[in-house]
Amino acid sequence: MVLGGADLSTILDRILDTAADNLRIAKILLQLGLDPNNVTYDAIFNRLLEIFLANITLANMFALVGAIFFVATLLTQTMVPLRVANMVGCGFFVGFGALAGDVKTFLLYLLLLPINAFRLRQMLNLVKKARAATQGDTSMEWLKPFMTERKYRKGDILFKKDDTAHEMLLTVTGNFLVKEISVELPPGRLMGELGFLTPNNRRTATIECIEDGHVLTITYEKLLEIYFQNPQFGYYFLVLTSQRLLENIARLEAIVAKNQLAQQTAVAGGTN
CATH class of the missing domain: 1.20.58 (Methane Monooxygenase Hydroxylase; Chain G, domain 1)
Structure with a gap:
């Protein structure tokens, strides 16, 4: 074991000596064609310039x-x-x-x-x-091959507010009512897209079928895959959700303005 250790130490010493010898400045200068005993900045510059010019091809x-x-x-x-x-x-x-x-x-x-x-x-x-x-056009026709058909009858509840959301729907025929805000959704409208963005994927409203019809559905898993693969749909989805939020804001502003007008009328009537 000692002999082996001694041999290993000897080998390492030889390797270090060889490496040190190869890295000596004098040897490097000789390889560059310079005299180690007469090294000046001009000599180094001229030699490097010669090497550069010699290799210009x-x-x-x-x-x-x-x-x-x-x-x-x-x-x-x-x-x-x-x-x-x-x-x-x-x-x-x-x-x-x-x-x-x-x-x-x-x-x-x-x-x-x-x-x-x-x-x-x-x-x-x-x-x-x-x-x-x-x-360009934000038509959703290209999305239909990825969706499955589902039929509803008048009075059916598609989903309720705060339900867990797993899919988005596209109306094809019939009419559907957003009960909380009393807004009808004709054919060609998306439903349930906000549930894709809300925390814990919860429904933001209740949808009821008020006229027999059918819809096309797509799961959020498939929707997420298409969202990242297709920039056209990704942009459309952002525009759609922004429009929906702006519509909700405008609707709330109208309600607030209506309530303020009613209060002012009531105050004016009480004063009279």
């Missing part, structure tokens, strides 16, 4: 530009410019590999080019869909 220039674009990808915060910079960098490294005869570099970056191009196309399509959602 078209292949190395391609590699330098490619490296600059790859550094740019580390500083880019958004995906589209990042993919573009990455593709440009890959293109220059492909040129470097071809000019330098480096097959591995050539094949590696040639393979990365179509991968980045495909991801860039996906991102551009995503941006295009999001932009179209902000300017």
Whole structure:
């Protein structure tokens, strides 16, 4: 055991001595072509300049530009410019590999080019869909294949306020009443979307069927999946919930204004 320990110590000492010898400044200067006994800043600068000029080739220039674009990808915060910079960098490294005869570099970056191009196309399509959602039609026709049909008769209660919510509904035929605020929902209206956003997924109102009809339903699990995958629906859903909240605010303001008017009338009548 002692012998083994001694051998290990000897090996480590030899490794450290070799490493120290290789890292000696004098040896590094000799490798750079400098005289360790006569080192000046001018000599170091001139030698580095000679090395730089000796390595100025078209292949190395391609590699330098490619490296600059790859550094740019580390500083880019958004995906589209990042993919573009990455593709440009890959293109220059492909040129470097071809000019330098480096097959591995050539094949590696040639393979990365179509991968980045495909991801860039996906991102551009995503941006295009999001932009179209902000300017285009917010029809829900495309959502129907993901939904299941359910029929209701007059007097049926679809759900009650504070019930646990698991799904969103789209009216197709018939009429439905939001009992708390006495608002009718004709065909083509969504119901239960606010339960998707409320804490613990609770219903915010009671819905009653006042005319035979049927609806299409979709579970919140499927809705969440589509929400993150489809920017057009994600934007539409935000617009829809914002409109619903603004409608509720306007309705409350109208009620408050009506009550204030009634109070003023009562006060004026009492005064008279």
